[in-house]
Amino acid sequence: GEDVEQSLFLSVREGDSSVINCTYTDSSSTYLYWYKQEPGAGLQLLTYIFSNMDMKQDQRLTVLLNKKDKHLSLRIADTQTGDSAIYFCAEDGNTGKLIFGQGTTLQVKP
Amino acid sequence: EAQVTQNPRYLITVTGKKLTVTCSQNMNHEYMSWYRQDPGLGLRQIYYSMNVEVTDKGDVPEGYKVSRKEKRNFPLILESPSPNQTSLYFCASSEKLTGTGELFFGEGSRLTVL
Numbered sequence: 001g002e003d004v005e006q007s008l009f010l011s012v013r014e015g016d017s018s019v020i021n022c023t024y025t026d027s028s029s030t031y032l033y034w035y036k037q038e039p040g041a042g043l044q045l046l047t048y049i050f051s052n053m054d055m056k057q058d059q060r061l062t063v064l065l066n067k068k069d070k071h072l073s074l075r076i077a078d079t080q081t082g083d084s085a086i087y088f089c090a091e092d093g094n095t096g097k098l099i100f101g102q103g104t105t106l107q108v109k110p
Numbered sequence: 111e112a113q114v115t116q117n118p119r120y121l122i123t124v125t126g127k128k129l130t131v132t133c134s135q136n137m138n139h140e141y142m143s144w145y146r147q148d149p150g151l152g153l154r155q156i157y158y159s160m161n162v163e164v165t166d167k168g169d170v171p172e173g174y175k176v177s178r179k180e181k182r183n184f185p186l187i188l189e190s191p192s193p194n195q196t197s198l199y200f201c202a203s204s205e206k207l208t209g210t211g212e213l214f215f216g217e218g219s220r221l222t223v224l
Contacts, residue, residue, distance in 0.1 A: 034126030035213075042114070042200055043153075082133065088152065098213060099167075100145075102152035 003036040004101035006089055009084045011107040018076040020104045022089030025070060032065060033098070037086040042108045046074075046087070076106075116216035123191055123222050128130050131186045131219045133201030139214070142184040146197040147218075152203045153170045153200070159184055165205065168179070189222040 003025045012018045024032070030051050035043040049056045049063045049072070056063045062075040076083055089101040114135045123129055135142065143158035145168075155168030159178040173195055174188040186197060186202075201216040 006152075026170075033164075040217070042217050043213070044215070045212045097155065097158065100153040102150055 004089055004091055004099050006087075006101035006104045008102060009105050009107070011101040011109065013109050014079060014081055016079055018074075018079045018083070018087075018106055018108075019031050020074045020076075020087050020106065022072040022074075022101055023070055024072065024089070024091045024099075024101075026091055027067070027070060029094050032063075032072050033092075034061075034063065035088040035090060035100075037088065037103070038083070043088060052107070079106075079108050081108045081110060112214065114201055114203055114214050114216040116199075116219045118219060119217065120220050121189050122222045122224065125192055126190050128147070129188050129191060129221075131188075131199055131201075131221070133184045133186065133216060134182050134202075135184075135203040136182065137203060137205070137214065139203035139205050140181070140182065141206065141212075142178065143202050144174070144184070144186045145200045145202065146170065147200060156186065156199075188221075191221075194224045195221065196223050197221060 005023045031048050033048040034046040036046045037043045047058055049065050060077045064073045086103040086105050088103045090098045117132045140161045144156040145153040145154050154170045156174050157168050157176040161166045162181050165176050178184055183192045199219045202213045
């Protein structure tokens with residue numbers, strides 16, 4: 001079945017780059033997404049990438065997609081304390097419904 | 111302001127006492143969905159609705175009911191809550207199910223069943 005896996009925790013220092021990784025199983029996914037959940041709030045769409053793209057850049061965010069290995073990553077340059085949150089990877093799979101990973105908690109130390 | 115509103119935000123109840131978590135969206139979205147979030151398990155879909163009067167089971171529907179009588183509202187009903195339904199619940203809506211249709215989430219409802 002469809003499955004999305006993420007590591008649960010990442011800690012970085014302010015100013016460093018953060019890389020959050022995700023693997024997925026459904027090769028028919030059309031779009032892959034990154035959602036951000038700040039403390040006490042719901043999820044918000046951060047960025048997405050179409051499956052025929054290798055990379056997408058949006059200001060401090062870089063999304064890399066390796067479709068062969070079914071691996072997705074989110075790089076945050078110059079990580080700030082305001083980037084501390086839970087980051088969810090998601091794929092739309094063959095049913096069209098979003099399948100979410102477990103979420104990676106990013107801790108940014110001053 | 112475009113938003114998804116859930117109520118209550120926090121609730122402590124006892125086993126077997128029926129409760130309803132309301133969800134309302136003001137964006138005229140056709141698609142609505144309920145998720146539960148548990149540590150280490152991420153978001154799991156409970157039920158979803160493609161349009162008025164159309165609802166379908168998600169991955170973890172047991173112990174829950176939903177209804178979609180109006181486009182804007184999608185309440186989640188726990189007829190006889192049990193402690194394993196203690197969780198953080200999110201309602202979400204989107205204009206369309208696939209593609210770049212962004213899912214808009216409510217702020218969450220934290221439910222504790224004693």
